[in-house]
Amino acid sequence: MINEQLAEISNLALVVTIVLYVLALIGFGADLASSSQRRSDARLAAQEHQGEGRTLQTATVAADGGGAVAGGGAAIAVDGGGAPPADAPGHGPGTGTSGAVAPARPASGGMSAQRFAFLLTAAATVLHVVGVLTRALATQRVPWANMYEFATTSSAAVMLAFLVFSIKRVELRALGSFVVGPVLLVLLLAQTFWIVPAANLTPSLQNSHWIYIHIGVAIIATSLSILGAVVAGMQLLQARHERALAELTSAGQEHPEHWGRFGHVLDRLPTSTVLEALSFRIHSVAFVCWTFTLIFGAIWAREAWGRFWGWDPKEVWTFIIWVIYASYLHARATGGFRGNRAAGLALAGFVAVVFNYTIVNTVINGLHSYSGL
Amino acid sequence: MTEERTSTSADAGAAAESSAWSSKPEVDRKRPRSAPSLGLRGTLLFLWRQLTSMQTALILLMLLAIAAVPGSLYPQRSVNPTLTEQFLEENGRWGEILDTLGFFDVFSSTWFSAIYLLLFISLIGCIVPRVGVHLRQLRARPPRTPSRLTRFTGYTRIELGRSGDRGADAPTVADDLIERARRSLRRSRYRTEIREEKGARSVSAERGLLRESGNLTFHIALVGVLICIAGGQLTSYRGQITVIEGDGFANSLTQYDSFESGAWFDETEMPDFRFTLEDFRATYVQPGEGGSVGEPRSFEADVEVSTPGQAQLSKTVQVNKPLHVKGASMYLLGNGYAPAVTVTDPEGNVVAEGPVITVPMGDTGYTSQLVIKAPDARPEQTAVVGFFLPTGTIDEQGPHSLYPDSLDPQLAVTVHQGDLGMDSGIPQNAYEVDLSTLTPVVEEDGAPVLVRLYPGQEFALPDGTTLSFDGLRRYAAFDIAHNPFEHWILLSALVAVGGLILSLFVPRRRVWVRVRETADGTVLEVAGLARSDDPALEDDVRALASSLTEAQDGTSDDPHDPDQERPARATQHSSEGSAQ
Ligand code: HEM
Numbered sequence: 001m002i003n004e005q006l007a008e009i010s011n012l013a014l015v016v017t018i019v020l021y022v023l024a025l026i027g028f029g030a031d032l033a034s035s036s037q038r039r040s041d042a043r044l045a046a047q048e049h050q051g052e053g054r055t056l057q058t059a060t061v062a063a064d065g066g067g068a069v070a071g072g073g074a075a076i077a078v079d080g081g082g083a084p085p086a087d088a089p090g091h092g093p094g095t096g097t098s099g100a101v102a103p104a105r106p107a108s109g110g111m112s113a114q115r116f117a118f119l120l121t122a123a124a125t126v127l128h129v130v131g132v133l134t135r136a137l138a139t140q141r142v143p144w145a146n147m148y149e150f151a152t153t154s155s156a157a158v159m160l161a162f163l164v165f166s167i168k169r170v171e172l173r174a175l176g177s178f179v180v181g182p183v184l185l186v187l188l189l190a191q192t193f194w195i196v197p198a199a200n201l202t203p204s205l206q207n208s209h210w211i212y213i214h215i216g217v218a219i220i221a222t223s224l225s226i227l228g229a230v231v232a233g234m235q236l237l238q239a240r241h242e243r244a245l246a247e248l249t250s251a252g253q254e255h256p257e258h259w260g261r262f263g264h265v266l267d268r269l270p271t272s273t274v275l276e277a278l279s280f281r282i283h284s285v286a287f288v289c290w291t292f293t294l295i296f297g298a299i300w301a302r303e304a305w306g307r308f309w310g311w312d313p314k315e316v317w318t319f320i321i322w323v324i325y326a327s328y329l330h331a332r333a334t335g336g337f338r339g340n341r342a343a344g345l346a347l348a349g350f351v352a353v354v355f356n357y358t359i360v361n362t363v364i365n366g367l368h369s370y371s372g373l
Numbered sequence: 374m375t376e377e378r379t380s381t382s383a384d385a386g387a388a389a390e391s392s393a394w395s396s397k398p399e400v401d402r403k404r405p406r407s408a409p410s411l412g413l414r415g416t417l418l419f420l421w422r423q424l425t426s427m428q429t430a431l432i433l434l435m436l437l438a439i440a441a442v443p444g445s446l447y448p449q450r451s452v453n454p455t456l457t458e459q460f461l462e463e464n465g466r467w468g469e470i471l472d473t474l475g476f477f478d479v480f481s482s483t484w485f486s487a488i489y490l491l492l493f494i495s496l497i498g499c500i501v502p503r504v505g506v507h508l509r510q511l512r513a514r515p516p517r518t519p520s521r522l523t524r525f526t527g528y529t530r531i532e533l534g535r536s537g538d539r540g541a542d543a544p545t546v547a548d549d550l551i552e553r554a555r556r557s558l559r560r561s562r563y564r565t566e567i568r569e570e571k572g573a574r575s576v577s578a579e580r581g582l583l584r585e586s587g588n589l590t591f592h593i594a595l596v597g598v599l600i601c602i603a604g605g606q607l608t609s610y611r612g613q614i615t616v617i618e619g620d621g622f623a624n625s626l627t628q629y630d631s632f633e634s635g636a637w638f639d640e641t642e643m644p645d646f647r648f649t650l651e652d653f654r655a656t657y658v659q660p661g662e663g664g665s666v667g668e669p670r671s672f673e674a675d676v677e678v679s680t681p682g683q684a685q686l687s688k689t690v691q692v693n694k695p696l697h698v699k700g701a702s703m704y705l706l707g708n709g710y711a712p713a714v715t716v717t718d719p720e721g722n723v724v725a726e727g728p729v730i731t732v733p734m735g736d737t738g739y740t741s742q743l744v745i746k747a748p749d750a751r752p753e754q755t756a757v758v759g760f761f762l763p764t765g766t767i768d769e770q771g772p773h774s775l776y777p778d779s780l781d782p783q784l785a786v787t788v789h790q791g792d793l794g795m796d797s798g799i800p801q802n803a804y805e806v807d808l809s810t811l812t813p814v815v816e817e818d819g820a821p822v823l824v825r826l827y828p829g830q831e832f833a834l835p836d837g838t839t840l841s842f843d844g845l846r847r848y849a850a851f852d853i854a855h856n857p858f859e860h861w862i863l864l865s866a867l868v869a870v871g872g873l874i875l876s877l878f879v880p881r882r883r884v885w886v887r888v889r890e891t892a893d894g895t896v897l898e899v900a901g902l903a904r905s906d907d908p909a910l911e912d913d914v915r916a917l918a919s920s921l922t923e924a925q926d927g928t929s930d931d932p933h934d935p936d937q938e939r940p941a942r943a944t945q946h947s948s949e950g951s952a953q
Contacts, residue, residue: 002662200658202669208693280906284877291873295866304693306611306704306852308859309602311452311480316445320438327434329877334427345435352438364445 006138007198013131020124027117028177125159151190157223210300221289228282229350232343235275313364317356324349425498433492444479515579525900527914533895547888554886575887587875597865605858610634616650617848623647644700651675653847667737707850718750719837731761738774754793759786784826788814880907
């Protein structure tokens, strides 16, 4: 039986979540803008310090530890802007939320835009999870039986993963807009186009523990693909940016500028090498998850339809996703394809994930007709 | 094979090289592209090398992904033959062209097959030499310590002062360090080897060979999956049956509505089992419940199964809960209504009697098509055509059903007479009839007689034909299938993932510790080489270095002056971690 009241609460929670994400996104945006502002102020200051030179240049990873006797130098390049570590734990609770749209520069003792956005994001994520859980309670089943639920649940997973990563690694918080943005988009799509009333399961989804296993793993795989695509995309941008800066430097510019404000944002992010390594880590876990999705899906198909594989459109596209990610992994091991081209394949894999989720569910007609639309 | 040799011999200076395989394409490129002077053998060898190169594998993989796309965009004959025919009709010439190109049978088309077969040949050509190389590597000792360690990851050099006077034959600090390094590395599951060098000793350690084992296992298991799938194709069978409540089924070829099997399928191996369908139940969303009204909630088929040598069993078959008997599985895939109708011809003979299977048209209300053919009717052959409606209504849309459950069951049919064409020898679909050769029975005003019948009623047409609706039963449609290779496919797939996990997450690396006695004391050098993505290596190497020297401080019987003796200490790691 459906508990309509809980279903209402779930809806409400998700709507409020959307609002909070919008605010968080504004916060992250303000942070990026202000940091690039700080950055260029700092640059100007540095330019005045003729001769002292490259104090603010982005540190790069020392590729081989450079025979350093005392060299612990191979660290991720962080915050070249020399901004105070606004997120330091000891930075006291913010003095009120008066700066809803955060001031460009943290007033001393106030809350930085990033910290504000991060807290909002954390709160929104909690509410997001509450929305998903109440939906599950209202229907007394897993919250992933139709497109709407799959979208809300997997975007919650993305946010949880992001929080887990960035609670410890503060520098990753700068990626906030690039994670909250897509998640917000997914939630908006879900809330406007895919929303369906809370309902019981159709018979094809009943009586099977594979709904927990297969779809559960698929949600993890999808979330990782989203995260992976964000990182791979940033990697491509960063690589271009770095190349342009290097060219400008070799052309004799002492303080090269490229892509204006956005360039300053990129300066704050990890180098393309670091992003590439992170992208690979995420994608290798994602690939394992997709492999399991495929295998468990086949087992379920055999229990439900009497054959483990039938080239149903959903099966075809999951196969395509799997093959694209396999070629991504191969590309990384093949000379001439490493780096940018491999990242391109990772993004192609993500496009296939999106296609599999949107077009295959709604336009192409197959056995997997659980979109609920 | 070439690539492995290249990479191992390049090892000494391979600091920048992360993967053994990455060197291959560069080697390829240096080789002249065309090799006409090599003769036939040489050319074949050249082609073989090309086929088994990583680049080719990569391109074939990408092609495979692209080639699969049309398989989801165009209807596939093997998946949905009706849609395919419809598409062909609607698209005329364009459809024909696509058809010739195999776009409606993508997954059995020559081009798709060619891609995956080439891929797997490439794969086998790739694995075989690697297996040999890997087996040799598993038995080999860790390689020599490079003479200059400075270029390697996490290189740390620490000078330890003279540690006072020891007895002439007491173990030196150097021996001590080497032994401790070896033990520590062993504990972290490295294979180690102590090397005596000119004026120094070193430990060469290696771990993560499991990575390559996993990778090979993964690729071999993929070949296994493909072979088992092919085996399954050849030996499996699958058939469809429809059973009305109260009726039975005995497993034999003649009982199937349709049946397909692989080339090596042996009919005598079909298991001997029989069952009766006792009851079929369906529930639907009712007004006032969550969800859209009329959506199905559950389907259940109670069957009494008997297999040779076993007591009769009562089972309930549901969606997702198939019936498994030895050698076959039975899946509930469809259901519908079978109204019992009696047709009497104008001469008074009963020409059709009993439940008729009706075909649901796919709407939520379960409007179902009904066709009864009575070839024995006189004076003319008769066909009854129309609809069975579980909760019926007739409005401007014609007869249709509002709700799938049989709340207000009724028939809405017309009666036609003429030549049913059943003697022509062309096999006919029992659920369809060609009305073009028939004439409807009409009212006085010339309009066809629309018969609307409720259970228990009888209707007499103007020409003397009578119809009666005697009762209602349900039927269930099952698929019976068996694939003897299923378990092997699953097993290979799971082995493949196991291998995959090892090959992605086991770091493969080397670590070296060298200790040299000099006039001023002992110099310890530690460095590592990642042979895969291995972000932790640097930290692990430094942790090893600091744990070695810390332990040295703790255990040496003769403390020395830290200021003077240990001028340069690499990054201080608070963790006592050993190299992982
Ligand atoms: C059915 C086609 C294939 C699939 C689905 C496939 C899949 C994969 C996957 C998922 C990986 C990543 C695991 C890892 O990094 O160890 C991998 C690695 C690898 N594959 Fe394949 N593969 C296929 C064919 C081939 C072929 C034909 C070759 C040889 C030309 C090959 C050579 C390799 C090598 C050398 C690696 C290790 C790359 C590395 O060092 O990371 N594979 N393969």
